Amino acid sequence: MEDRLQTLVQKIRQHGHRLTPQRMAILRILADSTGHPTVEQVYEQVQAQFPMTSLATVYKTVTLLKEEGEILELSFGGESSRYDGHNPQPHPHLICIRCGTILDPDLALFNDLPREICDKYGFQMVNHRVDFFGICPACQQAQSVSTTSTPQGKEQEF
Amino acid sequence: MEDRLQTLVQKIRQHGHRLTPQRMAILRILADSTGHPTVEQVYEQVQAQFPMTSLATVYKTVTLLKEEGEILELSFGGESSRYDGHNPQPHPHLICIRCGTILDPDLALFNDLPREICDKYGFQMVNHRVDFFGICPACQQAQSVSTTSTPQGKEQEF
């Protein structure tokens, strides 16, 4: 939570990077958000505090965090990437193909499996990604009530 | 192998689509290839037989197969998508971050696990994707021999 922000700040400083107000705001948003936001969504959040902020600045900060290994990027074909600043370690995701919500299931099932598979093929693993695409519970509700193609019931939190 | 091509042809016909020589060539390449080629790579292969073929045609055929559920697309951030026309069902992949080779590990480990996880969260799964990124055996060899950043020893097969 607040601890995570300190980790990011520390990592930035350690490598001789500067800590600007815009950058600080971006770090705070990424450390706090639990909804895997896009760069665009982070950008909108930052603008609330610093209206002059550029989209390029958000991109550059995210790139910096990627290089530091402090953010996890989820790339998709076509649409923009989603980011997990809370937990930069590779982990499974539940991705709703209707409303776009991305959940972090807490599980220890995959702890050994990936390594096991790679060993079998002499493959030296450095990263992995496990995604389940489907319909989230909220969207299943919305589907049974109305026929509207409008997604989920509650607002999507980033 | 040859069976797979027949499945694709049949699927195309069933839905009232036409079977042009270019399209047939593309189907053959996708059915035969075991290396998860890009659209660009398929395009080059087709041009060997039909030099007048357009890149757009390859894209359109791949899109068609996606709609029919007969090809698996692996999207990445930045670089172009890779396609598995052999096995359209979602399955794990071993992806070398050095030479780009993508392997299909044969395993039955994941058969129940995904479903299990999604049930736990009331998540209605319709698709999934599991990727392991790392260094393939060939690239590990190349690394220990020379310092060249040039990838793998043998040519990459698509």
Add this chain to the structure above:
DNA sequence: ACCTTATAGATAATTATTATCAATAACAAA
């Protein structure tokens, strides 16, 4: 052989991301 229309080929448009560059501000040192 003929008709209808899906498809091919060429090319423009789209869009997320990256590169460029002058002005500014972080921050270390004096």
Add this chain to the structure above:
DNA sequence: TTTGTTATTGATAATAATTATCTATAAGGT
């Protein structure tokens, strides 16, 4: 506190994979 160096900002252009557009052609049914 002032100063100097230079990383960073913001604005915008460039990039590149994929998609859309449009006319000519040919697939496949009659």
